[in-house]
Amino acid sequence: MSEPxxxxxxxxxxxxxxxxxxxxxxxETAMTVFDGWSYEEITTPTVDYYSLFEHGMGRAEAxxxxxxxxxxxRLLALRPDVTSATARAAATLFAERERxxxxxxxxxxxxxxxxxxxxxxxxSTQIGCEFxxxxxxxxxxxxxxxxxxxxxxxxxxxxxxITLNNVEIFNGVAERLALDPSSREEMRHLxxxxxxxxxxxxxxxxxxxxxxRAFAQLMQLSGKRETLDWARRVISNxxxxxxxxxxxxxxxxxESLDLTTSFEIDLGxxxxxxxxTGLTFKVYVNGAGxxxxxxxxxxxxxxxxxxxxxxxxxxxxxDALIDVLxxxxxxxxxxxxxxxxxxxLADSDPSALFLKAVERRAQGERVxxxxxxx
Amino acid sequence: MPELTIAVAKGRLQAEALALLxxxxxxxxxxxxxxxxxxxxxxxxxxxxxxVKPADVPVYVEHGIADCGIVxxxxxxxxxxxxxxxxxxxxxxxxxxxxxxxxxxxxDAGMLRVATxxxxxxxxxxxxxxxxxxxxxxxxxxxxxxxxxxxxCIVDLVxxxxxxxxxxxxxxxxxxxxxxxxVVNRASYQLKAEAIGSLIGALDxxxxxxxxx
Numbered sequence: 001m002s003e004p005x006x007x008x009x010x011x012x013x014x015x016x017x018x019x020x021x022x023x024x025x026x027x028e029t030a031m032t033v034f035d036g037w038s039y040e041e042i043t044t045p046t047v048d049y050y051s052l053f054e055h056g057m058g059r060a061e062a063x064x065x066x067x068x069x070x071x072x073x074r075l076l077a078l079r080p081d082v083t084s085a086t087a088r089a090a091a092t093l094f095a096e097r098e099r100x101x102x103x104x105x106x107x108x109x110x111x112x113x114x115x116x117x118x119x120x121x122x123x124s125t126q127i128g129c130e131f132x133x134x135x136x137x138x139x140x141x142x143x144x145x146x147x148x149x150x151x152x153x154x155x156x157x158x159x160x161x162i163t164l165n166n167v168e169i170f171n172g173v174a175e176r177l178a179l180d181p182s183s184r185e186e187m188r189h190l191x192x193x194x195x196x197x198x199x200x201x202x203x204x205x206x207x208x209x210x211x212x213r214a215f216a217q218l219m220q221l222s223g224k225r226e227t228l229d230w231a232r233r234v235i236s237n238x239x240x241x242x243x244x245x246x247x248x249x250x251x252x253x254x255e256s257l258d259l260t261t262s263f264e265i266d267l268g269x270x271x272x273x274x275x276x277t278g279l280t281f282k283v284y285v286n287g288a289g290x291x292x293x294x295x296x297x298x299x300x301x302x303x304x305x306x307x308x309x310x311x312x313x314x315x316x317x318x319d320a321l322i323d324v325l326x327x328x329x330x331x332x333x334x335x336x337x338x339x340x341x342x343x344x345l346a347d348s349d350p351s352a353l354f355l356k357a358v359e360r361r362a363q364g365e366r367v368x369x370x371x372x373x374x
Numbered sequence: 375m376p377e378l379t380i381a382v383a384k385g386r387l388q389a390e391a392l393a394l395l396x397x398x399x400x401x402x403x404x405x406x407x408x409x410x411x412x413x414x415x416x417x418x419x420x421x422x423x424x425x426v427k428p429a430d431v432p433v434y435v436e437h438g439i440a441d442c443g444i445v446x447x448x449x450x451x452x453x454x455x456x457x458x459x460x461x462x463x464x465x466x467x468x469x470x471x472x473x474x475x476x477x478x479x480x481x482d483a484g485m486l487r488v489a490t491x492x493x494x495x496x497x498x499x500x501x502x503x504x505x506x507x508x509x510x511x512x513x514x515x516x517x518x519x520x521x522x523x524x525x526x527c528i529v530d531l532v533x534x535x536x537x538x539x540x541x542x543x544x545x546x547x548x549x550x551x552x553x554x555x556x557v558v559n560r561a562s563y564q565l566k567a568e569a570i571g572s573l574i575g576a577l578d579x580x581x582x583x584x585x586x587x
Contacts, residue, residue, distance in 0.1 A: 115456075116436060116455070116456045117432075117433065117436055117453070117454075117455055117456075118436040118437045118438070118456075159565070161564050161565055163564055193457070193458050193459040193460075194458045194459065194460040194558070194563070195459050195460060195461075195462070196460060197461065197462055198462065220460065221567075221571070222564065222567065264564065264567075266564070282564075284560075284561045284564045284565055285561070285565075286561075286565050287438075288438065288561060289436065289437045289438020289439070289559055289561055290436075290438070290456075290560060290561060291560060291561060
């Protein structure tokens with residue numbers, strides 16, 4: 001039996017009408033913001049070597065990619081992210097360029113296996129930026145300011161939150177407790193799913209009842225500056241403390257920018273610790289069931305392409321943002337932009353007709369040629 | 375407009391979950407429960423409850439349609455959903471076990487046929503032991519499979535063990551213990567932090583009280 005031609009592969013879709021216009025607008029907004037912060041656009045190859053993504057994303061993440069073979073037998077992939085190829089370009093193509101590099105992109109990425117059950121899409125558009133070649137609080141602040149400005153410019157009514165953490169806080173605690181890899185992963189998992197009771201039980205051999213409780217609660221709750229003060233009372237090792245200093249430095253600037261309502265400190269955000277090396281952040285938007293973006297510092301990334309240098313960046317999922325914005329447009333009366341319709345042009349003489357049309361186009365007007373009868 | 379939507383697994387866990395919630399000061403009107411409505415609000419109007427099949431609880435919560443859910447750990451292990459699990463609740467206690475007909479030895483078989491409602495848990499369990507298995511997925515009355523020769527053993531949930539005994543089956547191995555869990559959507563956890571925090575606090579307190587009494 002043959003497949004009906006109407007069928008399209010699962011996780012793929014069409015974009016049209018209001019949604020397509022909105023996508024274009026949001027991409028343009030993002031590019032305007034990036035340009036305003038002096039970021040240069042980069043487009044990476046849609047098809048690239050699979051090994052690139054194994055280096056750039058780690059084996060588990062790269063494994064989600066669509067894979068196929070080149071004519072010479074080498075394994076190719078449809079890009080599952082843009083960051084990997086950007087990091088490679090920084091280390092090779094742009095190796096001689098002056099640092100820091102400021103790069104941005106808006107491009108579709110493809111995943112054969114979605115990241116979670118709630119994510120059915122296999123093609124989605126990533127909007128992101130990379131700041132490569134400087135390891136200071138200033139570069140961390142710069143990408144946070146960019147993410148914040150972009151979200152402010154969307155019609156989200158302030159319904160979003162950017163949570164901040166630094167992976168070195170967890171790493172410092174794990175080092176202090178001298179955990180072997182499997183117990184380290186167990187502690188990370190318990191923190192990640194916010195299971196305070198089991199975390200307390202897990203810590204029994206390592207700390208007093210009072211310290212266990214304080215640490216478990218600290219990892220469960222997010223908050224503002226008080227979270228940092230609290231963390232300092234519970235965590236005292238040098239590695240974690242210097243990470244807390246970094247976060248506090250960021251928070252002080254966030255306070256002076258009067259942005260504390262859209263930022264949170266969330267010490268329990270411990271996903272992808274193997275990838276990030278310092279600041280991490282996640283973007284949550286009311287109405288989207290999953291996070292719509294994430295970012296952080298990955299100083300280890302470009303080293304795999306032969307030039308070790310610090311890097312920080314973020315990526316936002318355009319499709320998740322569009323879902324929220326469309327739902328909001330439905331809720332808010334009068335915000336739906338009706339499709340513009342131009343008056344129809346007709347003339348029995350095709351030359352006259354198109355002369356008229358071209359003139360109007362030259363004025364920047366929208367035209368619609370009446371078709372059917374010539 | 376309710377602050378939070380909570381998905382509760384229908385069946386086994388539902389009565390215990392509602393009793394625990396009542397202890398936490400979240401009372402669902404009894405007339406609403408006795409009706410056949412699948413979405414009801416509590417008396418304060420702060421919470422909306424939806425009653426769905428256990429396996430659907432992680433689906434609703436992962437998509438953020440429900441902010442939280444109450445569901446057994448067995449379902450979470452099987453669904454592999456990406457959810458927060460801030461509280462282990464002392465309700466719906468049971469075990470996930472391997473069981474076979476009395477007197478049957480599983481170690482002789484080169485290839486085990488396993489009947490189960492939990493294909494992922496079963497595959498992971500035997501996979502970790504390097505046992506080749508054929509998983510036969512059933513949706514109910516799994517105990518029948520070994521009796522009729524469909525499978526060599528079953529992987530199933532056991533509460534009291536009575537059904538197993540009455541069908542001549544013995545527990546061979548306990549794979550996991552399961553109790554009810556409070557699960558929370560990752561985005562809701564950040565964006566509705568206050569409402570979820572107060573629910574977690576109240577449930578934790580109620581669970582502790584129940585434990586003492």
